Amino acid sequence: MNAFEPRDPSWDAKVRDSFARQTIMQTIGARLSALRPGFCEIELPYRGDLCQQHGFLHAGITTTIADSAAGYAAFSLMPPASAVLTVEFKVNLIAPAAGERFLARGTVVKPGRTLTVVDAEVIAIDKGDEKQVAQLLATMMCLEGRDDAAPGA
C-alpha cells in the first residue's frame, strides 16, 4: 500500500461519522473495522436474512460493503468540506460468498482532484480460512464545497 497524505486533518473522524450515517450498515450489521489514509476495511458477520436463493450472501450485500469500503478509502484523502459519491464500479464475483464473516478492503489506486480510482476485495472467512469472493474496481467523485454531513448532499 502506498503512503497517502490526507488533505483533511479530520480525515479519520469524518469517515467514521459518515459511515455511522449509512443506515444500511446498521441494518445489515456491518462495522468499520480498519481505517488508514487511502484504506478502509468493513466487516460483516454472515446473516441468513441477507442471502440469495442458495443461501450464500447476496451479491448486492457483497457489493454494498465493497462499495462503502472503496468510497471511504477515497474519502479519507478528500479535502475538508467535500462529499464522496460513487460514479461507477465493476464487480467480479469470484466464488460463492460462503463463510462466517466477510471483510471488504478498499484501497485507493490513484487519488485525483475530482475522481479517485479505488479497488476493493471481499474476503470470506470460514473456520479460519480466508478466501476472496469478489473484486471491485470503482471511480469515486469528490464533490467540493458540499459537506458530506449535510443531508441530501
Add this chain to the structure above:
Amino acid sequence: MTAAFEPRDPEWAAKVRASFSRQTFMNTIGATLDLVAPGQCEISLPFRADLCQQHGFLHGGVVTAIAANAGGYAAFTLMPPGTSVVGVEYKLNLFASPTGERLIARGRVIRPGRTLHAVEAEIEAEKGGDTRPVGRMLATMMCAEGIPELGQEVRP
C-alpha cells in the same frame, strides 16, 4: 426493443418466482418481483430509510441488488431445466441520486448463450408519478448445469 426469446424450460416463470422467493435478502429489503417474461424481469423496491447511504439516498449496493437480480432472472427465464443462475460480473454506472418513493430495475437479456448470458438492467426512480433513470448495469450471468435451483439449501 427486446427480441422474442424462446424459453427452454416450460416452467420458466414458476422457477423464477420460486427462486426469487428463496432470496431472503429481497424479503429483508421489501423488494418485489413485478414482471417475468422470456428474457425479461422487473423488480421494484419502495424507498426505506434504513437502506441508505450517508446522504439519505438508497445505498448503491441496494441499487445493485435489484439490478443484478432483474438481469439474473431475465437470464434464468431462458435457461434449461435442472440448471441454476450465477452472477459472474457486472458494471454499474450511477448517474443520478435515487430519490423518490420507489426504485424500479428492468432487466433484459441482450444475448443468451449456452453457458454465459449477456444482460443489462436499467434502474429508474419513481417520484410523484414521474420516473427518471438513475443507473445502468451491464452483466454476465452463468448457467450452472447440474445444479438444480429448487430445494438446494447450502446455508453455512
